[in-house]
Amino acid sequence: xxxxxxxxxxxxxxxxxxxxxxxxxxxxxxxxxxxxxxxxxxxxxxxxxxxxxxxxxxxxxxxxxxxxxxxxxxxxxxxxxxxxxxxxxxxxxxxxxxxxxxxxxxxxxxxxxxxxxxxxxxxxxxxxxxxxxxxxxxxxxxxxxxxxxxxxxxxxxxxxxxxxxxxxxxxxxxxxxxxxxxxxxxxxxxxxxxxxxxxxxxxxxxxxxxxxxxxxxxxxxxxxxxxxxxxxxxxxxxxxxxxxxxxxxxxxxxx
Amino acid sequence: xxxxxxxxxxxxxxxxxxxxxxxxxxxxxxxxxxxxxxxxxxxxxxxxxxxxxxxxxxxxxxxxxxxxxxxxxxxxxxxxxxxxxxxxxxxxxxxxxxxxxxxxxxxxxxxxxxxxxxxxxxxxxxxxxxxxx
Amino acid sequence: xxxxxxxxxxxxxxxxxxxxxxxxxxxxxxxxxxxxxxxxxxxxxxxxxxxxxxxxxxxxxxxxxxxxxxxxxxxxxxxxxxxxxxxxxxxxxxxxxxxxxxxxxxxxxxx
Numbered sequence: 001x002x003x004x005x006x007x008x009x010x011x012x013x014x015x016x017x018x019x020x021x022x023x024x025x026x027x028x029x030x031x032x033x034x035x036x037x038x039x040x041x042x043x044x045x046x047x048x049x050x051x052x053x054x055x056x057x058x059x060x061x062x063x064x065x066x067x068x069x070x071x072x073x074x075x076x077x078x079x080x081x082x083x084x085x086x087x088x089x090x091x092x093x094x095x096x097x098x099x100x101x102x103x104x105x106x107x108x109x110x111x112x113x114x115x116x117x118x119x120x121x122x123x124x125x126x127x128x129x130x131x132x133x134x135x136x137x138x139x140x141x142x143x144x145x146x147x148x149x150x151x152x153x154x155x156x157x158x159x160x161x162x163x164x165x166x167x168x169x170x171x172x173x174x175x176x177x178x179x180x181x182x183x184x185x186x187x188x189x190x191x192x193x194x195x196x197x198x199x200x201x202x203x204x205x206x207x208x209x210x211x212x213x214x215x216x217x218x219x220x221x222x223x224x225x226x227x228x229x230x231x232x233x234x235x236x237x238x239x240x241x242x243x244x245x246x247x248x249x250x251x252x253x254x255x
Numbered sequence: 256x257x258x259x260x261x262x263x264x265x266x267x268x269x270x271x272x273x274x275x276x277x278x279x280x281x282x283x284x285x286x287x288x289x290x291x292x293x294x295x296x297x298x299x300x301x302x303x304x305x306x307x308x309x310x311x312x313x314x315x316x317x318x319x320x321x322x323x324x325x326x327x328x329x330x331x332x333x334x335x336x337x338x339x340x341x342x343x344x345x346x347x348x349x350x351x352x353x354x355x356x357x358x359x360x361x362x363x364x365x366x367x368x369x370x371x372x373x374x375x376x377x378x379x380x381x382x383x384x385x386x387x388x
Numbered sequence: 389x390x391x392x393x394x395x396x397x398x399x400x401x402x403x404x405x406x407x408x409x410x411x412x413x414x415x416x417x418x419x420x421x422x423x424x425x426x427x428x429x430x431x432x433x434x435x436x437x438x439x440x441x442x443x444x445x446x447x448x449x450x451x452x453x454x455x456x457x458x459x460x461x462x463x464x465x466x467x468x469x470x471x472x473x474x475x476x477x478x479x480x481x482x483x484x485x486x487x488x489x490x491x492x493x494x495x496x497x498x499x
Contacts (some may be wrong), residue, residue, distance in 0.1 A: 287467075293460035296408050296412060296456060297461065299415075299453070300449070301488070303415070303450050306446075307437075307492055307495045308495050310443075310496070313430070313435075326420050330420055330421075333417070373409070377414035377417075388428045
């Protein structure tokens with residue numbers, strides 16, 4: 001045997017990956033893979049290595065690999081994380097457990113069914129409902145920097161669903177509209193160009209909306225874009241309360 | 256993507272949420288502790304209520320205040336009630352957003368203001384109580 | 389347009405949370421340390437609490453504390469798994485707070 005090759009003592013790190021193949025098994029299993037340890041690698045790199053070199057059957061979502069598309073959210077050691085932002089070096093040498101996002105049905109391996117979330121975005125009408133319809137010929141909607149500042153933080157949401165995977169109310173109650181949807185509703189409610197707060201009220205100011213939130217605050221803690229959905233929800237509670245008192249104390253006032 | 260053959264709907268796997276979900280994560284546990292402080296707040300309110308029934312009966316009132324088991328319960332409640340105050344005041348800036356033009360009033364400043372108010376109120380109450388002794 | 393009547397429970401909870409955060413700790417210190425240790429006589433505290441302003445303080449504090457407890461505890465029980473009893477829990481908890489408020493009002497007025 002040729003002795004020309006030096007033994008590569010490349011360090012490795014084990015990944016324990018959730019596997020679910022409905023065509024083959026009833027119950028999920030965990031599969032252990034040894035991946036090369038590189039200090040500049042993230043969990044997504046490790047998953048790509050597994051898929052390319054070790055096991056092409058592994059299924060998972062990813063896209064931009066730089067924290068802006070929101071596709072690669074998974075549970076890493078029990079915490080919802082963007083796998084493109086979770087560095088191997090923060091876990092080395094301990095094994096890293098990778099699972100699909102909590103509280104959602106698993107379609108296969110690390111892929112969850114996110115239809116419910118998409119439906120909720122539609123339910124809260126997460127788009128601009130302009131206060132005044134202006135034809136294009138009349139030019140742009142004008143907005144001061146101060147007006148922009150009021151809702152800018154909530155525009156940062158990348159729909160990654162980490163907040164849903166962190167929220168125990170979502171875990172209990174599939175009907176709860178949830179952090180991102182409410183933050184996005186607030187993003188539009190607070191936008192000076194928008195006039196759709198009343199239309200969103202059914203979805204937000206209802207029992208399935210803000211009132212199910214018990215301000216656990218984990219959603220804000222795990223959000224990779226610092227949207228602060230928990231803050232958005234509490235602020236919405238205040239807005240709803242002011243609205244309620246106004247409608248009760250001044251019923252003849254303009255709605 | 257319709258398949259002329261029967262399309263097999265693959266069965267999605269639902270992971271059940273355990274009954275002891277709040278023991279699984281440190282943040283969930285601390286949340287539950289924070290919420291349960293309301294029991295001590297409510298319990299103390301009950302104690303105050305009973306105390307009010309003794310107003311007009313100075314001896315009964317004193318007996319209640321000097322009762323060892325009730326003192327013990329209050330001493331247990333004290334750190335819990337402090338935890339309520341601290342967590343509540345720390346969360347205030349997330350709920351109370353104040354704007355000055357384009358900038359948000361610093362959340363840290365709001366928290367500090369809350370603690371200052373808490374300190375002032377406590378000192379004033381102590382002062383009134385001692386004034387009256 | 390507010391769709392649910394939750395705001396009333398939540399406002400009481402919030403007011404209660406703020407009031408209890410500021411006032412309860414020092415009140416407990418008074419009744420569990422200062423008086424039992426003898427730094428203030430029980431009779432002195434009694435005479436202070438009989439004053440109208442003190443009675444108002446007690447009434448507001450007791451009531452808000454009870455409503456704060458009611459709203460929060462009801463949700464805790466739901467979070468701990470009693471989801472199906474949500475309606476009954478709400479009535480029981482708020483009911484207890486209302487009862488406590490009425491009792492406090494009665495005793496503090498009828499002095």
